[in-house]
Amino acid sequence: MKKIAIFPGSFDPFTKGHEDIVLRGLELFDEIIIGIGHNSKKNNRYFNVDKMVGYIENAFDEHPNVRVLVYNELTAELAKKYDAKFLLRGLRNTTDFEYENSISQVNRFLNDELESVFLITSPKLAAISSSIIREVHRYNGDISEFLPYSLD
Ligand code: ADP
Numbered sequence: 001m002k003k004i005a006i007f008p009g010s011f012d013p014f015t016k017g018h019e020d021i022v023l024r025g026l027e028l029f030d031e032i033i034i035g036i037g038h039n040s041k042k043n044n045r046y047f048n049v050d051k052m053v054g055y056i057e058n059a060f061d062e063h064p065n066v067r068v069l070v071y072n073e074l075t076a077e078l079a080k081k082y083d084a085k086f087l088l089r090g091l092r093n094t095t096d097f098e099y100e101n102s103i104s105q106v107n108r109f110l111n112d113e114l115e116s117v118f119l120i121t122s123p124k125l126a127a128i129s130s131s132i133i134r135e136v137h138r139y140n141g142d143i144s145e146f147l148p149y150s151l152d
Pocket residue numbers: 008009010011012015016017018021088089090091092096120121122125126127128129130
């Protein structure tokens with residue numbers, strides 16, 4: 001059976017840290033669905049969600065087994081819909097661990113067939129976070145070094 005993983009997140013923006021998790025995940029799974037969690041009624045993103053879908057698709061245009069979609073429901077439900085048995089997440093530090101540990105328990109409760117798989121960040125990408133990148137961009141700093149695509 002095909003091993004399908006969901007990589008859920010806000011991806012506001014999608015960074016080289018996220019790209020690294022997906023590329024390493026492709027060694028483990030046949031297909032990865034990058035799910036951008038977004039509620040269209042709450043316009044609380046910094047980067048436009050539809051543009052972000054296009055950027056991420058460009059970054060993986062050589063990987064037909066990577067798909068990108070926007071969703072507004074429980075990740076556990078999304079996984080059922082796409083027959084994904086794995087949830088892929090990245091871990092940078094103990095703060096990530098505490099948070100991921102709780103979500104993972106709840107997801108297991110919501111969908112007991114879902115196995116969370118955590119990849120430890122690559123050291124040179126550990127400091128990259130979407131929130132810091134947004135902050136740099138807000139004050140007109142150059143963020144191109146942190147992104148696996150170019151902004152238009
Ligand atoms: P969320 O809003 O759900 O925390 P993010 O878009 O911030 O989603 O991140 C999605 C996933 O990617 C999370 O598991 C997060 O820990 C992981 N991640 C973010 N940045 C990095 C990085 N630099 N290296 C490894 N994993 C990362």
